[in-house]
Amino acid sequence: MSVIYLMIPMAMIIGTGFVFAFVWAVNNGQFDDTDTPQARALIDDDEDLQGEKKV
Amino acid sequence: MSPIVTAASEFSHFDLPDFKSLYLNANERVFRVQVEGARCVNCVKKIEGLQARLNEVESIRLNLGSGELRVVFKASVSAPHLSHVMEHLVQLGYKPTAVVANESSESVELKANRRELIRLGVAFALSSNIMMFAIAQYAGALGAEDRFFGVFSFLLMIPYMGFVAIPFYQGSWRSLKNKELNVDAPLTLALVTGFLFSSYNLWRGEGSLYFDSLTSFTTLILLTRYLQKKLLKTFTSQSPSTSFSGVEKISTLDASSRVIFKPAKNIQPGDHIVLQSGDYAPTDVELLSQQVEVNFQLTTGESQPKLFSAGMTLPHGSQLISAEAQVRALKIPTQTVFGSFLAQLQATEAKKSKMYLLSEKWAQNLVALVFSLAALVFLYFLVQGQTVVAIERSLALLIVACPCALAFGTPLAISFALTRARRRGILIKNADVLENLSQVKLAYFDKTGTLTSSQLRVLRTEPQVLSLESIGLILGMEQSSNHPVAFALREHFKHHSGPKAQLRNVQEIPGQGVIGTTPAGQTVRLSAPKSETEENQKAVVLYIDELPVAQIFLEAEVLFESGALFKLLQKKSIQVGILSGDSAAQVKAVGQKLNITNLLWSQKPQDKARQIESSPNCLFVGDGVNDTLAFKKALVAVAVSGSLTEALKSADVYLVKPGLKSLEELFITSDLALLLIKRNLVFSAVYNFLAGGAAVLGLVNPLVAAVLMPISSVSMLLLTHFGAKK
Numbered sequence: 205m206s207v208i209y210l211m212i213p214m215a216m217i218i219g220t221g222f223v224f225a226f227v228w229a230v231n232n233g234q235f236d237d238t239d240t241p242q243a244r245a246l247i248d249d250d251e252d253l254q255g256e257k258k259v
Numbered sequence: 260m261s262p263i264v265t266a267a268s269e270f271s272h273f274d275l276p277d278f279k280s281l282y283l284n285a286n287e288r289v290f291r292v293q294v295e296g297a298r299c300v301n302c303v304k305k306i307e308g309l310q311a312r313l314n315e316v317e318s319i320r321l322n323l324g325s326g327e328l329r330v331v332f333k334a335s336v337s338a339p340h341l342s343h344v345m346e347h348l349v350q351l352g353y354k355p356t357a358v359v360a361n362e363s364s365e366s367v368e369l370k371a372n373r374r375e376l377i378r379l380g381v382a383f384a385l386s387s388n389i390m391m392f393a394i395a396q397y398a399g400a401l402g403a404e405d406r407f408f409g410v411f412s413f414l415l416m417i418p419y420m421g422f423v424a425i426p427f428y429q430g431s432w433r434s435l436k437n438k439e440l441n442v443d444a445p446l447t448l449a450l451v452t453g454f455l456f457s458s459y460n461l462w463r464g465e466g467s468l469y470f471d472s473l474t475s476f477t478t479l480i481l482l483t484r485y486l487q488k489k490l491l492k493t494f495t496s497q498s499p500s501t502s503f504s505g506v507e508k509i510s511t512l513d514a515s516s517r518v519i520f521k522p523a524k525n526i527q528p529g530d531h532i533v534l535q536s537g538d539y540a541p542t543d544v545e546l547l548s549q550q551v552e553v554n555f556q557l558t559t560g561e562s563q564p565k566l567f568s569a570g571m572t573l574p575h576g577s578q579l580i581s582a583e584a585q586v587r588a589l590k591i592p593t594q595t596v597f598g599s600f601l602a603q604l605q606a607t608e609a610k611k612s613k614m615y616l617l618s619e620k621w622a623q624n625l626v627a628l629v630f631s632l633a634a635l636v637f638l639y640f641l642v643q644g645q646t647v648v649a650i651e652r653s654l655a656l657l658i659v660a661c662p663c664a665l666a667f668g669t670p671l672a673i674s675f676a677l678t679r680a681r682r683r684g685i686l687i688k689n690a691d692v693l694e695n696l697s698q699v700k701l702a703y704f705d706k707t708g709t710l711t712s713s714q715l716r717v718l719r720t721e722p723q724v725l726s727l728e729s730i731g732l733i734l735g736m737e738q739s740s741n742h743p744v745a746f747a748l749r750e751h752f753k754h755h756s757g758p759k760a761q762l763r764n765v766q767e768i769p770g771q772g773v774i775g776t777t778p779a780g781q782t783v784r785l786s787a788p789k790s791e792t793e794e795n796q797k798a799v800v801l802y803i804d805e806l807p808v809a810q811i812f813l814e815a816e817v818l819f820e821s822g823a824l825f826k827l828l829q830k831k832s833i834q835v836g837i838l839s840g841d842s843a844a845q846v847k848a849v850g851q852k853l854n855i856t857n858l859l860w861s862q863k864p865q866d867k868a869r870q871i872e873s874s875p876n877c878l879f880v881g882d883g884v885n886d887t888l889a890f891k892k893a894l895v896a897v898a899v900s901g902s903l904t905e906a907l908k909s910a911d912v913y914l915v916k917p918g919l920k921s922l923e924e925l926f927i928t929s930d931l932a933l934l935l936i937k938r939n940l941v942f943s944a945v946y947n948f949l950a951g952g953a954a955v956l957g958l959v960n961p962l963v964a965a966v967l968m969p970i971s972s973v974s975m976l977l978l979t980h981f982g983a984k985k
Binding site (some may be wrong): 246 | 300303304307320321322323324369372376380381384388405407411801
């Protein structure tokens with residue numbers, strides 16, 4: 205079981221990494237708008253261009 | 260409807276330095292626009308696609324949730340054209356409203372939001388890891404391993420105490436400063452003593468660790484508070500912002516009669532101003548045009564238009580109903596009666612008698628009880644010389660019996676209720692409303708816009724079916740008028756299949772009607788009949804070459820459907836009254852129809868406020884700026900659909916949909932919220948009693964606490980969830 209003395213600190217380091225990733229993401233504005241990005245994903249680039257030409 | 264103006268002239272003033280400095284955040288080159296009607300995937304595509312066409316723009320981002328568009332201009336563009344953005348939005352069929360740039364507030368609020376989210380994320384990361392170590396310990400870790408796990412949970416506890424728990428410290432500090440017990444105080448005490456005592460136990464190598472139960476309940480409380488705050492915040496972002504912010508565009512004429520646009524707050528005495536039909540007087544003005552019709556709906560609440568002639572003074576805030584008029588400013592806007600009224604509204608925060616809410620009262624009593632019990636237990640064992648037992652038992656009591664179920668249950672119930680309300684178009688600014696509604700004894704309605712629709716409605720015509728030609732003539736004359744009658748006629752004949760008559764010299768004669776000439780040279784006139792009409796009715800007659808051709812009867816006020824609401828109010832034994840700025844006859848007519856006897860008419864804003872102040876536990880439903888003073892005095896203030904920004908600021912509730920159905924729903928939601936709160940309170944009282952008893956008897960060790968805490972929280976969550984489903 206002595207392996208846990210190695211595993212747990214490693215797990216903690218990885219976990220800390222994820223916490224920092226989360227903090228970075230929040231400060232980067234990734235959670236400021238939770239309504240629009242999913243809609244934006246549905247927009248097709250090509251279709252958009254064709255639409256522009258028609259207008 | 261405002262007169263038809265070409266897009267170019269409607270927004271060109273946005274490029275003038277005066278206006279640009281108002282709307283553009285110069286440092287970040289950010290221009291924000293509230294876009295009405297942007298609620299779908301396609302809108303994102305269309306609006307953000309504008310970037311391809313606006314070459315001055317660096318990025319353009321729409322937020323579907325708030326409907327706000329954020330435009331960033333390129334740094335290389337020295338004089339960006341804000342008007343282009345607005346024009347393109349109009350071309351796409353949206354209704355844009357520019358948001359006045361505020362150097363700081365946007366980023367300050369954004370930063371605070373982000374900080375809270377980070378706090379919540381860190382809280383979850385730390386508490387779940389601490390829980391993991393605790394499970395290993397409960398599962399029977401021994402000796403060095405047990406100690407190893409303990410040390411790690413202690414290490415994780417340090418950022419929890421130093422960062423995550425800060426809001427609780429702040430809450431306790433407020434509680435100390437205001438000398439009022441709140442839930443944060445025992446939470447902080449439990450957190451701090453629990454942390455110190457557990458750390459001491461870890462150091463001496465015996466006794467129990469409470470890290471896991473401490474972090475799990477505080478994290479849950481943080482989560483529910485975060486959700487509640489988020490739900491309340493939508494109130495301001497969804498309310499439309501319109502007149503009287505001082506930034507609206509005013510057309511002035513310079514010495515050589517050229518039109519110059521100015522922001523309303525830059526108006527100077529002597530300025531020559533052109534008002535279009537539908538515009539509000541931006542300050543006290545002297546009328547230069549011959550005759551105009553003016554409405555005081557906004558300032559005094561009177562809904563009947565009045566006639567003014569040249570030389571008379573139109574007060575600030577009165578609305579021009581007849582066609583274009585020229586006026587001269589007499590004062591700067593802040594020095595008028597209405598201007599100081601607006602300033603007063605902005606300056607005074609809503610001051611309301613502090614109500615002791617049910618849940619607060621319970622929490623305070625429970626907190627006081629738990630505190631004194633913990634102190635008694637501590638002293639009892641201390642006197643017997645058992646210091647460790649004294650700390651252990653009083654701490655166990657503080658942790659398991661602290662009113663966290665309460666700290667968690669009430670915001671939870673409120674969150675559910677707020678969500679329910681929001682789905683039904685009720686925006687609530689202040690959660691106290693849900694509880695205050697149950698105290699209401701008297702409900703006052705401002706008549707127009709709340710009980711009745713302020714718009715006229717066509718009742719019948721004579722002959723019963725009008726010829727297509729007559730309808731064409733009527734629509735031709737009324738097509739761009741702002742008179743209430745014109746709105747009603749346009750609405751009634753909107754399905755007209757024939758052409759609109761193309762008339763020449765269409766002229767609106769204030770107080771009389773509209774007159775015009777057909778291409779064939781006939782004179783057509785639409786005006787009031789010579790004979791009197793019935794009460795609460797209006798009529799207009801169509802004359803062709805002075806011969807009456809048709810007569811149209813209009814109903815002056817249409818009552819909203821109110822039966823269900825009044826039945827509900829009666830059941831709750833809430834008295835109903837009307838508090839209106841309208842004349843006695845109008846108020847009495849409505850009162851008679853609705854069977855309301857408590858009627859007050861010709862009420863000025865100050866009268867309304869006084870009346871509300873003198874009737875305690877009063878609900879006030881209103882819509883105009885003239886209601887705002889009263890809003891501040893009312894126990895619960897409800898602003899209905901169509902209200903102005905100033906009114907919204909001082910109201911507690913905003914009903915998105917017109918009519919009284921939402922108000923009924925508000926009462927139902929409030930009842931439901933109270934039921935849920937009470938049920939959670941009873942639940943937590945029973946739980947506290949049992950768990951507290953066990954703690955005093957020494958039956959609660961960290962394992963029991965760790966099991967009890969989540970069970971109580973989850974069962975409360977389920978109880979609230981299923982309760983709110985009804």
